Amino acid sequence: MIENSEFLAFAERADSPEQALAQLAALRGRYPEATHHCWAYRIGGAYRFNDDGEPGGTAGAPILRAIEGQGVDHVMVIVVRFYGGVKLGTGGLVRAYSGTAAECLRTAERFEVRPRQALGVSVPFEHLSGLYHLLSQFEVLKGEEEYTAAGVRLPVDVYPEDVPAFVTALRDATRGSAVVDGLDDT
Structure with missing residues (x-):
């Protein structure tokens, strides 16, 4: 909880952009009442992010920076926000989204994938x-x-x-x- 808004982060392996976006669709179906479903993925050299209605640069890009900061690849991270009635401002949003994503990745189980x-x-x-x-x-x-x-x-x-x-x-x-x-x- 940050200023009455609830932030939930989900990280899952994704081997293609299509797989990452399918995960987003599934999570939107699971939490249709959420205010925002902000996300980012990194799959090799491919990456994408989206603020889903939050002010530009305050959600998707910070989530991507959290992915890069944790040194992970082939991952889709989605942060779901349930708005609590208090505006956080751009700095507050950046901290909330990046911190939530980084904590999710920091505590997630990791495994190394080696080519065969x-x-x-x-x-x-x-x-x-x-x-x-x-x-x-x-x-x-x-x-x-x-x-x-x-x-x-x-x-x-x-x-x-x-x-x-x-x-x-x-x-x-x-x-x-x-x-x-x-x-x-x-």
């Missing part, structure tokens, strides 16, 4: 258990299996630094019968 390399792995049926053992050993994300007459084809995502060791271990576990697509120089 997509590969296609094909193994004969008799080596399927060896493949699945390696998937957990190398923290590989697997797609949906495709069964063929020769065995199983599986799309996988591997951390780039693990690719050489994963491919070597896979070839060892399958006695050289595994086929790996999507390699640059292997």
Whole structure:
């Protein structure tokens, strides 16, 4: 509560502008009685912000600065305001929106997202258990299996630094019968 106005902040991962704006639409539906739904997102080099009726530069830009100040990326932050009858002035609005957004981001759970390399792995049926053992050993994300007459084809995502060791271990576990697509120089 700031001068009888209630400010609620929400931060959520967003991997595209469309996903960020869908989060905004959902929150507007959840809090339709709120006076303002001010927001900002940063997704790689893309960013956008909106004051949603507050005086220009007093809400969206401060939320974006809070995102940048916390060093996060792929995030949408929405600050919902329920007007309490007391005007805060431009300085008060900037402090309220930036402080609310910064506190939300400061206390939010964070996780690092590392890029992965997509590969296609094909193994004969008799080596399927060896493949699945390696998937957990190398923290590989697997797609949906495709069964063929020769065995199983599986799309996988591997951390780039693990690719050489994963491919070597896979070839060892399958006695050289595994086929790996999507390699640059292997």
